[in-house]
Amino acid sequence: MIRNYSIVLVCLISVFFSCSSDSTKQEPTPIYDNSFILSYEGDKTVVGHLDESQVFTPNVYESLNKNSISFTNFENSLFIVSQDGPNFVTKLNLKDLAEEVTVTTSKVSSPSYLAMYSETDGVIISTGGRGRRRTYDLSFFNVSEGVKDKIDGVSSKVLFSKSGVLVDGENILIADDKELKVLNIKDKSIKTTVIFDDVISGILKDKNNKIWIGTEKRIGDAKFVSLTTDYGIDEMVTLTGVNLYKNSMLSVSESGSYVYWSEVSTGVIHRFNTETKKAEEFINPTTEGIMLTTVIREHPITEKVYVLGAEDFFDTEKSILTIYNEDKSVFKTVKGIGNSPIDIFFSKEDFSVN
Structure with a gap:
């Protein structure tokens, strides 16, 4: 009798772990079969589609927003940034490119590169002026309130590029000319962690979550610099024969x-x-x-x-x-x-x- 109970118990345990294993199966790895290409067409916004066989279909999304310059994404949404509006930021559903949110308010000229740190909030790089007086500023962004004024504590020399800012947990790293600045999302405090000899040409994070800074060849050679977890210098790699300019x-x-x-x-x-x-x-x-x-x-x-x-x-x-x-x-x-x-x-x- 005891032996029979033991057999039943073993069977129940086997069934339990089998079910647990099934319930914890990992989701299949996404294959990223669909690509969207943004055209810079001046008087309108046009997005084309590239499928898994690299067949291109034009105009899968169009709008009258002028000088759209960049994509960014957050979870299942795609954002398009227009420098001249009327919708400065448009949020699209990635499954059908339906418009979910349109943002018509900007307190700065020519918003250009957006980095989202939540479903509703982010920071955006903008540009204004001409020639040597041209400015590159950083502002907070909210889907309801729009693009806000320039952030105090950041110069008007922010790197005008997608790699000009990087969201890292509760912090945003900013390429502010030669200075690496860190903006805390929660308390909005800003501090400078490194001042380089040359202008920063990009802030990037590799597959191992290691942050790298590129710097131009001006005073010295171009470099790639890896950061510590508190955003100090970890390792500096000097490059020869390249300029690594900020553009x-x-x-x-x-x-x-x-x-x-x-x-x-x-x-x-x-x-x-x-x-x-x-x-x-x-x-x-x-x-x-x-x-x-x-x-x-x-x-x-x-x-x-x-x-x-x-x-x-x-x-x-x-x-x-x-x-x-x-x-x-x-x-x-x-x-x-x-x-x-x-x-x-x-x-x-x-x-x-x-």
């Missing part, structure tokens, strides 16, 4: 180990391996007909590198995308991807072209 379009791999940038003087794209600490020339886009590079981004799953731009400096309708493998070989080239492609976003959500 070099720095971007980082989400799943690999590379930081990419375009050398302004040559157009050649270089990459820096955050694990080996080595930099190398990656590709020359002109070989594939890209005379003007506007976007460099690595796919988060395939780790292929998407380089977007134009075949002709004077005809932005001649747009082109070349996709490169990790070994520098060409995977595919797609022409006619919209007028003046200015940004790309890889989406993990299902999307069907109507």
Whole structure:
């Protein structure tokens, strides 16, 4: 009798752990089959779609918002930033690109690059003035209140780039000319943690959550600097033969180990391996007909590198995308991807072209 109870008990335990195992199965890894390309078309906003076979469909989303310059995302929403409105920020649902929120209020001119730290709040880089008097400011953003005034304690020399700010938990790192500043989201305090010899060209976070700072070659050589957890200098890697200027379009791999940038003087794209600490020339886009590079981004799953731009400096309708493998070989080239492609976003959500 005791033996029978033991058998039943063993069976019940087996069933329990089997059910527990089933209930804790991991979700399948998203494949990011859908890509959206933003065109810089001046008098309107146009988004095109690239499917898993790299077939391009134009105009899957359009609006009358002028000079839309960038994408950003938070969870299942995609944000488009327009410099001249009437909607300065538009929030879209990634599954159908339906408009969820439109923001028509901005207390600064030409909002451009948005970084969200919650569903409703973020910071945005804007620009104003002309020539040597041109300013690059940072403001708080709220989906209900719009783009607010310039933040006190930050200069008007913020890096005008997606990599000009980085959200890291409760802090926002700011590339403020040569200074690395840290803004606490909760109490809004700002402190300077590092002052570099040269201007910061980007703030990036690698797949291991290590933060890297790029600095220009001006007074000294260009450098990549890794940070400690309290945002001090951890390690400094000196680069030779490159300038790493602040308009070099720095971007980082989400799943690999590379930081990419375009050398302004040559157009050649270089990459820096955050694990080996080595930099190398990656590709020359002109070989594939890209005379003007506007976007460099690595796919988060395939780790292929998407380089977007134009075949002709004077005809932005001649747009082109070349996709490169990790070994520098060409995977595919797609022409006619919209007028003046200015940004790309890889989406993990299902999307069907109507």
